[in-house]
Amino acid sequence: MEILKVSNLKKYYGCNNNITKALNNISFTVSDNEFLAIMGSSGSGKTTLLNTIATIDTVTSGNIIINGVDITNLNEEELSNFRKDKLGFVFQDFNLLDTLTIRENIALSLIINKEDKNKIDKLVDDISRKLGIEEILEKYPYEVSGGQKQRCASARALINNPKLILADEPTGALDSKNARILLETFKEMNEKLKATILMVTHDAYSASYAGRVLFIKDGKIFNELVKGEKSRKDFYDEIIEVLTLLGGDLNKC
Amino acid sequence: MLRKLGYANAKKSLKDYLIYVVTVTIAFTLMFSFNLISNSKDILDLSSMMENFKYVMIFVSLIVCFVLGFLINYMIKYIFKRRSKEFGLYLLLGIKKKDITKMFIFENLILGFISLILSFFLGIILSTFISSIILNVFNAPYLVKLPTNYLIPILLSLGYFFIIYLVVLLLTKRRIKRLHIHDLLYYNAKNEHNKTSKVKSIIFFILSLVLIIGGLIIFNQEFVGVGIEPNITHVFLAVIFLILGIYLFIFSFADTLLSFFLKHKGIKYKKDNLFVIRQFSAKVKTMKLSLGTLSLLITLTLVAITFSTMFNAIFDIQLDTTAPYDITIIDDEENFAKYIDYVKQDYKINEIFTYHEYFRDVNVINDNLDENYQGWRGEDTYIKLSDYNKLLELKNRPPITLSSFEYYIHTSSSVYDGVMAIKDKIKTIDIGAKTLTLKDINNQYYTSSWSYGNGFIIVVPDEVVNNLTKGTDALIIDTFEETTEQLNDELLQLRDPDMCQVDENDNITYCYASANIYVKGYYLATNKSVMTILDFTLFYLAFIFTIVTGTIIAVQSINDAINYKKYYSILNKLGLSQREILRTVRKQLLIYFLFPVILPFIINFFITLSLNNIFAPFLASNTAYLSFIFLSSILFLAIYLIYYLIAYFSFKRCLES
Numbered sequence: 001m002e003i004l005k006v007s008n009l010k011k012y013y014g015c016n017n018n019i020t021k022a023l024n025n026i027s028f029t030v031s032d033n034e035f036l037a038i039m040g041s042s043g044s045g046k047t048t049l050l051n052t053i054a055t056i057d058t059v060t061s062g063n064i065i066i067n068g069v070d071i072t073n074l075n076e077e078e079l080s081n082f083r084k085d086k087l088g089f090v091f092q093d094f095n096l097l098d099t100l101t102i103r104e105n106i107a108l109s110l111i112i113n114k115e116d117k118n119k120i121d122k123l124v125d126d127i128s129r130k131l132g133i134e135e136i137l138e139k140y141p142y143e144v145s146g147g148q149k150q151r152c153a154s155a156r157a158l159i160n161n162p163k164l165i166l167a168d169e170p171t172g173a174l175d176s177k178n179a180r181i182l183l184e185t186f187k188e189m190n191e192k193l194k195a196t197i198l199m200v201t202h203d204a205y206s207a208s209y210a211g212r213v214l215f216i217k218d219g220k221i222f223n224e225l226v227k228g229e230k231s232r233k234d235f236y237d238e239i240i241e242v243l244t245l246l247g248g249d250l251n252k253c
Numbered sequence: 254m255l256r257k258l259g260y261a262n263a264k265k266s267l268k269d270y271l272i273y274v275v276t277v278t279i280a281f282t283l284m285f286s287f288n289l290i291s292n293s294k295d296i297l298d299l300s301s302m303m304e305n306f307k308y309v310m311i312f313v314s315l316i317v318c319f320v321l322g323f324l325i326n327y328m329i330k331y332i333f334k335r336r337s338k339e340f341g342l343y344l345l346l347g348i349k350k351k352d353i354t355k356m357f358i359f360e361n362l363i364l365g366f367i368s369l370i371l372s373f374f375l376g377i378i379l380s381t382f383i384s385s386i387i388l389n390v391f392n393a394p395y396l397v398k399l400p401t402n403y404l405i406p407i408l409l410s411l412g413y414f415f416i417i418y419l420v421v422l423l424l425t426k427r428r429i430k431r432l433h434i435h436d437l438l439y440y441n442a443k444n445e446h447n448k449t450s451k452v453k454s455i456i457f458f459i460l461s462l463v464l465i466i467g468g469l470i471i472f473n474q475e476f477v478g479v480g481i482e483p484n485i486t487h488v489f490l491a492v493i494f495l496i497l498g499i500y501l502f503i504f505s506f507a508d509t510l511l512s513f514f515l516k517h518k519g520i521k522y523k524k525d526n527l528f529v530i531r532q533f534s535a536k537v538k539t540m541k542l543s544l545g546t547l548s549l550l551i552t553l554t555l556v557a558i559t560f561s562t563m564f565n566a567i568f569d570i571q572l573d574t575t576a577p578y579d580i581t582i583i584d585d586e587e588n589f590a591k592y593i594d595y596v597k598q599d600y601k602i603n604e605i606f607t608y609h610e611y612f613r614d615v616n617v618i619n620d621n622l623d624e625n626y627q628g629w630r631g632e633d634t635y636i637k638l639s640d641y642n643k644l645l646e647l648k649n650r651p652p653i654t655l656s657s658f659e660y661y662i663h664t665s666s667s668v669y670d671g672v673m674a675i676k677d678k679i680k681t682i683d684i685g686a687k688t689l690t691l692k693d694i695n696n697q698y699y700t701s702s703w704s705y706g707n708g709f710i711i712v713v714p715d716e717v718v719n720n721l722t723k724g725t726d727a728l729i730i731d732t733f734e735e736t737t738e739q740l741n742d743e744l745l746q747l748r749d750p751d752m753c754q755v756d757e758n759d760n761i762t763y764c765y766a767s768a769n770i771y772v773k774g775y776y777l778a779t780n781k782s783v784m785t786i787l788d789f790t791l792f793y794l795a796f797i798f799t800i801v802t803g804t805i806i807a808v809q810s811i812n813d814a815i816n817y818k819k820y821y822s823i824l825n826k827l828g829l830s831q832r833e834i835l836r837t838v839r840k841q842l843l844i845y846f847l848f849p850v851i852l853p854f855i856i857n858f859f860i861t862l863s864l865n866n867i868f869a870p871f872l873a874s875n876t877a878y879l880s881f882i883f884l885s886s887i888l889f890l891a892i893y894l895i896y897y898l899i900a901y902f903s904f905k906r907c908l909e910s
Binding site: 082095108 | 522531534763820827828
């Protein structure tokens with residue numbers, strides 16, 4: 001079943017003869033329980049793409065249908081409600097509130113969703129156990145490591161059972177060890193908790209954990225790779241090959 | 254080069270901290286205009302009492318300097334913190350610390366000077382406006398004219414300005430001197446998450462309540478009634494208790510509230526409560542000392558305004574009890590003609606009325622009265638019903654009726670309780686062959702000149718006075734024009750010389766005035782002077798305190814908008830709509846603005862209640878104080894609301910940009 005269907009998506013900046021085509025006629029779909037990575041260098045339009053799907057940026061033309069609803073037709077209020085019910089977010093810089101404990105940060109999205117107050121603590125405990133952060137629930141974000149923060153953010157994204165989790169460079173601020181732990185977590189979220197994940201990254205290692213990778217260049221889809229039965233190592237090599245074709249400097253982008 | 258940078262920075266600060274610059278300008282403007290007024294000849298000539306205005310103003314200005322210094326110091330510290338990275342960069346680039354200090358001080362002096370210069374122009378305009386109000390109070394003719402004596406007010410303003418800036422800039426210099434590059438570059442990152450233990454904050458919270466309640470109780474016990482002097486040591490102790498209590502309350506309240514919230518899931522997980530309370534307690538932690546001081550300022554503000562509105566009402570009522578008639582003269586009847594002739598020279602006379610007081614050899618009421626309620630004269634004063642009704646009529650009060658077997662007592666509110674206590678003993682009195690029954694005891698609208706030296710009069714049917722001794726004669730003149738302070742002096746000159754007699758026992762000469770003269774104009778002038786000085790100084794102080802508090806809280810809130818912009822965008826991504834986020838912001842600002850205000854409102858209520866013990870006898874009713882509390886709260890909140898709105902709209906603009 002399709003969770004996300006993007007068709008003929010265009011996003012132009014500027015006016016008249018000075019137009020930047022950030023997204024130029026992009027179409028693709030994401031099915032239920034899929035882990036899709038979108039790769040591209042800086043300025044390729046991948047973050048713009050993510051933001052339009054995340055409903056925090058508008059489109060010039062085209063449609064984005066999430067779980068059967070065309071979000072390009074919704075107003076501000078409806079979009080907020082939509083985000084609240086259907087989407088989960090994980091960002092590069094964690095985006096946790098420093099004044100709240102880890103437990104409260106995770107609970108925040110339940111509170112906004114008006115979950116039954118007596119269930120909140122139990123739900124937070126459950127998800128934390130699954131993500132291995134139950135030990136740090138009463139601490140503040142500044143007292144835990146970057147990896148733990150990102151797992152906390154993942155727990156917050158996951159706890160509402162969203163239709164789609166959007167992750168923007170989730171490993172961007174982590175060291176390699178913590179990055180690996182997080183990606184394993186994502187994989188588990190995808191495989192065991194049946195989460196549908198759309199991750200934007202410029203890092204081939206991160207992308208190799210996904211089931212499918214879309215490459216974007218100059219606002220267009222350039223290539224697509226499916227992992228299938230391949231090992232992660234082989235998939236990684238394949239991704240590197242495409243990136244070389246793409247001409248992007250690996251370290252620079 | 255550094256100077257150029259300084260100018261550029263000052264220009265930028267002016268834009269970023271407009272609310273602060275505006276507040277300082279308003280404060281300087283008020284200061285200058287009050288200096289102008291209190292040195293203006295027109296104002297000082299209004300009454301002999303007005304000379305005091307000048308000295309009171311200097312004293313008040315010094316308090317204002319102190320508060321303004323607090324604001325400016327706070328803002329400079331705040332601006333410095335916001336720009337610490339920039340200063341760190343200068344140091345990194347090799348600019349000397351001394352030069353940076355100079356530049357920063359230069360910038361702030363420019364901002365200060367802008368306010369000062371503006372205040373000179375605005376102050377002149379404001380002072381003509383306030384002068385016209387004061388002249389209007391005194392019914393003096395007024396032509397819009399600019400102040401004439403500039404020199405002293407300008408020198409005073411400059412003096413205050415330099416005192417404030419000298420102290421503040423020295424503090425700043427020392428602060429910068431102690432900092433290192435690392436501190437500057439990471440100044441913002443300094444975490445204030447020092448956790449105070451829950452138990453400690455709850456103990457502090459309880460202690461603060463004990464101190465405040467204790468302070469209020471001591472205060473209440475010291476202000477018991479008229480004429481009972483409060484013990485200064487006790488009052489001082491109460492004030493110390495209250496100050497400590499306010500600070501401890503501010504220090505511990507947020508944490509106590511937080512632990513309460515966290516314990517109750519129903520509240521904790523309701524709507525945006527968790528976010529709001531967490532933000533609030535983090536905020537309070539970082540600036541509890543300033544918030545405590547602000548709370549103290551607000552307390553002073555509220556008490557000042559309440560006190561001054563209370564005093565106004567007291568003066569109006571006092572005038573009614575001391576000199577409700579244009580001229581009242583108590584003297585021998587044969588002297589009345591010379592007073593009347595004199596008054597006729599300058600005034601058109603509406604009505605002349607003379608009446609007599611009557612006495613008996615037995616003093617039924619005074620002898621029964623508790624000593625505390627007895628007047629120095631100690632004789633019961635009787636007045637004919639017809640005379641009494643005429644006296645009421647002249648005060649625009651309806652007459653009373655008595656049957657020929659009734660009598661009536663009118664007391665001042667301070668003697669009322671005493672008379673009520675012996676009510677049973679004086680149910681009937683016998684005069685001559687007649688027995689009179691007490692019809693009623695009234696304590697409203699009493700006038701002290703009715704019976705000099707007594708707190709009450711006894712009204713009897715006209716024919717009863719035939720059995721009494723005729724005593725003092727009184728003359729009342731109702732003039733067409735309002736009488737003046739000067740007429741009082743002139744009439745006093747007409748009096749016979751004082752009656753003096755030598756006491757044979759101790760050989761000391763005792764003198765008595767041969768007549769008592771009450772001219773309304775004299776009391777009006779005195780009351781108006783005291784009222785003007787008191788009102789204007791208290792309102793002036795209250796206004797400054799309010800705008801300083803408003804500015805600091807507003808600036809802090811706007812700072813939050815900049816610092817925590819990210820938080821609101823997270824909330825937005827998590828699914829809170831823009832509308833809901835703005836609701837959260839309003840809620841947050843409301844708590845933030847109200848927090849330092851709650852306690853002052855409570856303290857003001859109880860202090861006013863205590864003061865009411867003393868003032869109630871002079872006020873229209875026992876509950877009149879409630880209206881003063883209400884009035885002062887409204888006045889304060891009106892100005893405070895402006896700052897709340899400024900904070901909210903700046904916050905909103907910041908989130909939307």
